[in-house]
Amino acid sequence: xxxxxxxxxxxxxxxxxxxLVLLAALLISSVVGAAGIDPLSVSVTLINELxxxxxxxxxxxxxxxxxxxxxxPRLILAGLxxxxxxxxxxxxxxxxxxxxxxxxxxxxxxxxxLGATLVIVGTGSSDGAVVPVAAFVGALLGxxxxxxxxxxxxxxxxxxxAGIAVSMFLxxxxxxxxxxxxxxxxxVYSWLLGSVSGATWHRVLIMLPYAVVGCLxxxxxxxxxxxxxxxxxxxTSLGMPAARVRLLVxxxxxxxxxxxxxxxxxxxxxxxxxxxxxxxxxxSSYRRVLPLSLVLGAAFLMLVDTVARTIVSPGExxxxxxxxxxxxxxxxxxxxxxxGSAT
Amino acid sequence: MxxxxxxxxxxxxxxVDVVTGVDLTVESPDWLMIVGPxxxxxxxxxxxxxxxxPVSGRAAVDDVExxxxxPRPRARLIGxxxxxxxxxxxxxxxxxxMLGRTAHLGYFSGPRPVDxxxxxxxxxxxELTDFTARELGSLSGxxxxxxxxxxxxxxxxxxxxxxxxxSALDLGHQQQVLELVDGLRHRHDLVVVMTVHDLTAAGQxxxxxxxxxxxxxxADGPAAQVLTAERIASVYHADxxxxxxxxxxxxxxxxxxxx
Numbered sequence: 001x002x003x004x005x006x007x008x009x010x011x012x013x014x015x016x017x018x019x020l021v022l023l024a025a026l027l028i029s030s031v032v033g034a035a036g037i038d039p040l041s042v043s044v045t046l047i048n049e050l051x052x053x054x055x056x057x058x059x060x061x062x063x064x065x066x067x068x069x070x071x072x073p074r075l076i077l078a079g080l081x082x083x084x085x086x087x088x089x090x091x092x093x094x095x096x097x098x099x100x101x102x103x104x105x106x107x108x109x110x111x112x113x114l115g116a117t118l119v120i121v122g123t124g125s126s127d128g129a130v131v132p133v134a135a136f137v138g139a140l141l142g143x144x145x146x147x148x149x150x151x152x153x154x155x156x157x158x159x160x161x162a163g164i165a166v167s168m169f170l171x172x173x174x175x176x177x178x179x180x181x182x183x184x185x186x187x188v189y190s191w192l193l194g195s196v197s198g199a200t201w202h203r204v205l206i207m208l209p210y211a212v213v214g215c216l217x218x219x220x221x222x223x224x225x226x227x228x229x230x231x232x233x234x235x236t237s238l239g240m241p242a243a244r245v246r247l248l249v250x251x252x253x254x255x256x257x258x259x260x261x262x263x264x265x266x267x268x269x270x271x272x273x274x275x276x277x278x279x280x281x282x283x284s285s286y287r288r289v290l291p292l293s294l295v296l297g298a299a300f301l302m303l304v305d306t307v308a309r310t311i312v313s314p315g316e317x318x319x320x321x322x323x324x325x326x327x328x329x330x331x332x333x334x335x336x337x338x339x340g341s342a343t
Numbered sequence: 344m345x346x347x348x349x350x351x352x353x354x355x356x357x358x359v360d361v362v363t364g365v366d367l368t369v370e371s372p373d374w375l376m377i378v379g380p381x382x383x384x385x386x387x388x389x390x391x392x393x394x395x396x397p398v399s400g401r402a403a404v405d406d407v408e409x410x411x412x413x414p415r416p417r418a419r420l421i422g423x424x425x426x427x428x429x430x431x432x433x434x435x436x437x438x439x440x441m442l443g444r445t446a447h448l449g450y451f452s453g454p455r456p457v458d459x460x461x462x463x464x465x466x467x468x469x470e471l472t473d474f475t476a477r478e479l480g481s482l483s484g485x486x487x488x489x490x491x492x493x494x495x496x497x498x499x500x501x502x503x504x505x506x507x508x509x510s511a512l513d514l515g516h517q518q519q520v521l522e523l524v525d526g527l528r529h530r531h532d533l534v535v536v537m538t539v540h541d542l543t544a545a546g547q548x549x550x551x552x553x554x555x556x557x558x559x560x561x562a563d564g565p566a567a568q569v570l571t572a573e574r575i576a577s578v579y580h581a582d583x584x585x586x587x588x589x590x591x592x593x594x595x596x597x598x599x600x601x602x
Contacts, residue, residue: 220451227442229431237393237425238498239418239446284433287453 011288014281018295022079025299029075029306030067037063074199074309075302077207077263078319081196082270082301084211084260086293089271090278091218091253094225094286095246096156099279100335103257103271106163106250110170111142112261117174117188126187132206132262139258142170147250156232156246194265194320196305203263210259215294217252221245222287229284267320269327270297280337345371345501347392347534351400354387354558361387362558364400369551371501372528374535376545376566379555380579385538386426388555389506392536393423404502404534418446422495426506426538428487432480436490439479440465443497465496469523485516492520496527503528505537509544517541521548542583546570546593554578567593 030046031039037059045059045067059067088103104110115138120126143163150162178188224245227235232242260267278292301319308322347369354362362384369375377385391398394409394417402409404420412420422443430439443465444458454462466472469489474482482490488508495503505524509517525548528535539545545552546566554561554569556578562569570593572585584596 223445223448223453226434226438227445229429229434230442231429233390233395234423234425234429236414237395237418237421237423238442238494239415241414279433283435284431285438 011282011292014278014288014292015295017281018292018299022295022299022302025302026075026079029078029302030071032306032310033071037067042067069201073201073204074196074305077199077204078196078301078305079298080204080207080211081260081264081267082274082304083294083298084215084256085267085270085301086274086278086297087215087218087290088253088257088260090275090286090289090293091221091225091249091256092271093275094221094228095249095253096160097229097231098160099276100272101160102268103253104261104266104268105160105167106254107142107144107146107166107170108139108254108257108261109142109266109268110167110174111138111140111145112136112258113192113266114138114142114170114174114177116191116265117177120187120191121177121181121184124184126191131191132203135265136210136258136262138170139261140254142166143250143254143258147247151243151247190318191265192320193318194267194323195308195316195318196264197309197316199263207259207263210255214252214254214256214259218249218256219290221249221252222285222290225249225286265318265320267301267323269323269331270301273327273330274300276337345405345532345534347402347404347502347536349392349400349402352388352391352402353399354384354391354396355399356387360558362391362555365555365560367553367560367563369534369536371532371534373550374525374528374537374548375551375553376549377536377538377553377555378540378542378545378570379561382557383555384558385555386506387558389423389504389536389538390425392502393421393504395423415446418498418500420500421502421504422498422500423504424491424495424506424508426510428491430479430482430487430490432478434479435475436471436477436479436482436493437462437466437475439490440471440493440497443494446498461499462497465493468496468527469493484511485513485519488512488516488520489523492523496531500533502534502536505535507538507540510540517544524548542570542575542595543593546595567591570595 027039030042031037041057041059044055044057045064047053048055048058085103092101092103092106093099112135115134116131119130119134146163146166149166150159178185224240227238227240228242235242274297275289275293278289278296282288282292304322305319308317308319311317349365349367352362352365353360365388377388379385390396392402394412409417440462441454444454447458466475469492471489471493509520512520521544524535527533549566551564552566552569553563561578562574567587570585572583575581575583582598582600584598586594586596588594
């Protein structure tokens with residue numbers, strides 16, 4: 001049948017492409033690093049992890065431990081964070097009918113920043129298990145406040161403005177706290193700039209349930225986000241309770257974004273740029289944008305983290321800095337592309 | 344047969360009554376045209392019937408009260424095309440028309456074969472089969488109107504509410520849309536309620552015309568009885584001649600004041 005065959009066809013190709021990019025990113029990121037290990041051995045070692053497979057040319061035990069216990073968890077965490085941030089960003093963009101909205105905008109980033117700052121200043125350390133919890137709770141509270149302040153109006157821009165106001169307020173509180181405790185500046189900033197260093201399987205497992213539930217919540221609303229594109233009133237007249245859908249998607253996106261922020265700090269741009277790339281590849285339907293964003297976001301952040309940990313080796317750049325260095329020019333490209341499509 | 348009824352229907356915005364005490368009954372496949380000057384409350388009345396505004400009074404489709412009906416069951420009864428529909432530029436026509444199936448899908452389920460069939464046949468009816476992959480942003484005014492009509496028909500409603508579907512169209516496309524609606528209401532046994540500015544179009548196509556002024560019904564009945572020169576002069580402050588054509592339907596001709 002001719003109808004709708006085109007976008008579906010494009011989607012199949014785009015998804016295949018994205019998965020290949022993800023595979024390549026996985027391989028490149030596991031090979032590149034301080035300890036030189038060759039791609040073949042890495043592939044063999046990874047494949048050997050499958051039950052019942054014993055291929056030759058695996059890595060020696062030391063490199064195997066390096067790969068499986070240090071590099072791989074970091075890689076997976078970066079991928080998870082990237083994918084989740086892209087999905088949460090796309091979810092917010094659908095809810096607000098605005099392709100420039102980021103997952104951090106509704107108070108999640110500022111809330112997480114304040115939560116982490118309070119704990120770091122309070123305990124004098126950015127290590128330990130408390131900072132992620134505080135960031136997670138802070139992110140959810142930030143979004144919650146923004147929602148309570150701005151919901152109830154028909155017009156979604158009120159909610160968005162409330163999110164910006166809440167973010168500014170929380171950032172001001174954070175700055176105030178920091179001002180009074182300058183000895184913790186370095187620790188707070190290194191957290192804020194984002195990092196997945198020190199990743200462990202444990203941390204991956206802590207994040208995973210929230211990320212899965214959040215992303216699943218957004219994924220299940222792909223069709224509803226497409227419907228929201230025609231506005232609340234028409235969506236309602238077509239049989240969808242728009243306000244309830246909005247609340248559900250915001251909650252799911254916030255949960256996903258909070259899980260990412262908790263383990264990685266503030267990483268911008270992924271949530272804006274990746275969904276836009278997905279749209280360019282496969283059209284505007286969220287049923288296609290969401291899965292593509294997940295895969296592309298994961299691949300993107302894996303590669304970015306590889307750059308972050310190798311480019312000034314043996315030192316490391318904060319992943320947030322590298323994302324912004326790549327993301328800021330990409331953001332300008334998004335803006336220009338949007339302007340082009342609007343005319 | 345379907346019957347749309349309203350009893351004492353009223354709409355209030357910020358303490359101002361924009362529609363008051365409207366009584367109407369329309370039975371399928373009848374076509375009711377709502378006319379009246381700008382600000383008379385035409386759109387508000389239609390949106391109230393669509394269940395999109397809080398109302399006083401009662402409205403019902405057959406025995407189903409519309410107040411308190413949830414969006415999903417309501418959308419299976421009533422298809423609504425707003426005056427200025429939002430058409431997401433990059434959305435393909437087929438996806439847009441599929442939005443009309445929302446009320447027939449489970450919350451988490453996607454389109455089934457039956458939904459694709461309905462969409463296919465609606466596209467066929469409205470001669471849109473060549474447009475399925477086209478993006479909405481690339482359509483002309485007449486095509487846009489057909490696409491929004493297609494979306495409403497994909498709902499498989501029993502009542503079709505159209506808010507000035509012809510106001511942005513040239514004469515030929517106006518006629519096309521009106522003829523289309525006329526065919527559809529007979530084929531699908533629909534109640535059609537439509538607002539329109541063009542009184543002659545109302546006179547030519549409506550089974551009944553309802554004249555609204557400042558939120559209240561001034562006259563309701565066959566076009567020839569409602570659209571008289573005196574009444575139009577008093578409600579619209581316009582000078583017109585009204586002639587009756589061979590089929591007994593009124594033709595409203597604007598005249599220069601004083602001539």
